[in-house]
Amino acid sequence: MNLEETYRSLGLSDAEYARVRELLGRTPNFLELSLFSVMWSEHCGYKNSRPLLGRFPSEGGRVLQGPGENAGVVEVGEGWALAFKVESHNHPSAVEPYQGAATGVGGIIRDILAMGARPVAVLDSLRFGDPADGRVRYLFREVVRGIGGYGNPVGVPTVGGEVEFAPAYTGNPLVNAMCVGLLRVEDLMRSRAVGVGNRVILLGARTGRDGIHGATFASDELSGESEARRPNVQVGDPFAGKVLIEACLELRRRDLLVALQDLGAAGITSSASEMAAKGGVGIEIETDRVPLREGGMEPWEVMISESQERMLAVVEPERVEEVLKVAARYGLGAAVVGRVADHGELRVLCGGEVAGSVPAEYLADAPAYEREVVEPEYLKEAQRLDVEEIPVPGDFNAVLLRMLSHPNLCSRRSVWEQYDYQVRTNTVVGPGADAAVMRIKGTKLGYAVVTDGRGKWCYLDPEGGGAATVAEAYRNLSCVGAEPVALTNCLNFGSPEKPAVYYQLARSIEGMSRACEALGTPVVSGNVSLYNETSGGAVYPTPVVGMVGVLEDVSCHATPGFGREGDVVAVVGASGRASLAGSEYLEIVHGRVAGRPPEPDLALEKECADRVRRLIAEGLVDTAHDISSGGLAVALAEMAIAGGVGVEVEVGSGRRPDVELFGEAGGQILIAVPGERWDEVREALAGVPWQIIGRTGGGGLKIGGFVDLKLEELRGAYGRDLFAEETG
Amino acid sequence: MKIGVVIFPGANCDADALYAVERIGAEPVELWHAEPDLKGVDAVILPGGFSYGDYLRPGAIARFSKVMRPLEEFARGGGPTLGVCNGFQVLTEARLLPGALLQNMSLRFVCRTVPVRVEHPDTPWSGACVPGEILHLPVAHNEGNYFAAEETIAQLEDEGRVIFRYLENPNGSRNDIAGICNAERNVVGMMPHPERVSDPLLGSEEGLKVLRSVLEFAGAKVH
């Protein structure tokens, strides 16, 4: 292979190769070329998204660490802080779903660990094609098994997430995992390498040939060729991951580390060059000191291997022995593989010879591409919806049951029961509620976490959908009584080289950013996954938001289930905005994905959510649930099923009953309040729109003259096992 | 009273067990797997988790840990010993309890709170309960399906050694067995996690009854 074929096969463009030559002032050797190819891949280099990401607001009173580190960090109070980030493992999961999902969880956990935090919660945000398809069912089943298969042994509870199905994800599922870590503010670690002469220690598993060029792979469209790349597949070792967590936390506790960094995509290359670039120093790696799993590995393979369960630490020379001792006690591999140098280069040594050397900052500074943002053709057409053409159903009972049993609306219990959501005994509200609520032992403090994504809405209106995604996360946290603080995000999109996709990306970021500003929740970390395409086209543009909120007194929280008979049931938020555009009802019952979903009224949204949150924090409200996918009727059914108490409500705006029952708008929250507390609640709601719609009680769900169903009927439809083999 | 909690590599409910021990007012003592020393504890808990990743078979490797030698002595000498989940699996692998825990019938990991009936309060780990009392305890396991030969099951039943029984069997275990004891009744293994229901904030503290039993047991022995 000549040089030209070589850099192309490594995924570098002609222009990028020219840039490498220009930066170095010489021709790179194969090893150096490999370093550039992995670091300048979309996955590591954010070539197409970097200029857009700058739009996100990233500052706020509680932010201790914004984007640019392994995870964002916010302050909770009493000296506690939370580190969190979401990351995608879409491509690996499409090829090998169990291991792809498992290693996705492992990878994000180590990002949190790198901040000096103990990983305390995992959430998973998943998208698949139509579950009627056998291959989709296989992917779904194995991804869920993989998430549990890693998260359960490693002892981090999986407390939340989402699953949605749409044909747009058929060949390219989305597997995003979020991890939250808890730490003392003073224990915050960063990944800056400093101190010339300090040692670089590789902790954890031995290095093998797995995942060679995984970063490049993640930056490609999925094709038949992906199959041929299978040797890339990495296998997770949760046992090694668990040991790594405990050992790193002990090293942190004993203050033995100068800096810590996980090894993710592009392995040692990425970690070492980022650590060096951040510290303005150089790092030398001696590949023959790296413990290997298989013989005959070339230096370039050692440098870019993506073997799992490894971390890189910078340690002062006089502490090295102590670090090795701690590692040994845990049975954890540890080897001094290099040192911090003053030359500013990532230098690879093998057999005492320099095998390659390039300035670390060049590696960390991939070229960035900005493109024109042009509204795509499809949008106008997709947004067209003449509601008059949609027939009003006759039997609303049947419609509601059909919706409740639809894979997109039915209970997720069959998924989350496969996850250990309780280990570490801090889960106050587990999966199944609007957000998970966790406590911080030894304090009254708590925090809540949620992930949300609205791919369909972002497809129909990228900017409005982006804003709605952030607003929904904000609302979900408010519904459990948490004050939303900050968010992380994973931008799952198709190929940015396609103008329609680039438009979706740019406008979604704009919408999300506007919502972040209006709601006061900065973006502190995130991840971008592009090229989510198959021959069938791109996935829905799916920005996934992971938001974190704080509860001053965790015992004052709310859950969705109706807990008592006779409670006043009220809707807080603007009425009359619900629409069939982009609704689940329109798709499930009428088979259409169309219309322009209502744009969130962010100021009102915030006001309403904040009021409800305060009512919960004051102990006046303990039952709340937002009206989301499926509209009012589905939300009420969920509250009745969750609490085992029925409800009777009236609707009477005079609008079409299907719009009233199943229309979606966002911005509305259902609360249930004991009669004797209602006056106090009403006073506290002064100034925001609200409306009493009925009372809890009875053995089922009654909505005006339209719906009359028993709890058993609701449960029967809603409680389906998503993994049961379909018959017919 | 000092209660030791064994920390195997890969255990993940060790901190929860230590916390629950604190909640009942006993002194928690960490017992590191690589040290053959029980540090003078009065009772031992083998906590849940995935010791050695559950590789090969759950508990298969852990039972050879250095700490197991003194622990086996302690257990054979009548010391109150409780294995929860993976701890139960370790105890069966170590032959301190009969039978084995097979993969769940559903072939799925299951995390769920289930009603469990306390069949016999005459062990150090059930004495604070009344016979027939129903506790709501979470299970979280992939291999909790209790199995033993017919004769062994019959013997366990005859000798009143089925201590905890599921009212809603989550894993297919024989005779709905959730927990058993040895012939001397001092060693108990159970799949449900009493240490997880240890605080009203988490929904209930019913599980502490199981652990408090050992305090009563020790008290009773002193008198």
Next chain:
Amino acid sequence: MSETLRRVRVLVRPKEGILDPQGEAVRRALPALGFGGVGSVHVGRLIELEVEDESQVEDMCRRLLANPTIEEYEWEVIG
């Protein structure tokens, strides 16, 4: 040293009469994939290792690699 190592293959399977949910699941999955005429299916473990001293293998199997309560094993030197 590798000359002195012998390769050993250990097969571990559920004992006769022991529930084998994995085997059962495979048996049930096969017809849906178009594979008819399948009788019993059993799933066990395969362990391949290199040992210096093959006289240790029997003991390893009994103590670690198989659980005699539920499993039976056989082993052979394969190289």
Next chain:
Amino acid sequence: MSETLRRVRVLVRPKEGILDPQGEAVRRALPALGFGGVGSVHVGRLIELEVEDESQVEDMCRRLLANPTIEEYEWEVIG
């Protein structure tokens, strides 16, 4: 009918170069149990089944019994 059934043994193991966490964990545990002199250890699956038509087995392995992405397999008729 059972006369027409053939017994087949399938061995499934992690592909060369693919991490084998189980094998690795066993390898590391053995010395502490008093078993020295052990080289590599690999853990895989053993599947034994009865089939009417052995020409289906290859396909069964590829589609269900093994995960060809990360595993290799071999099979033989044993009875």
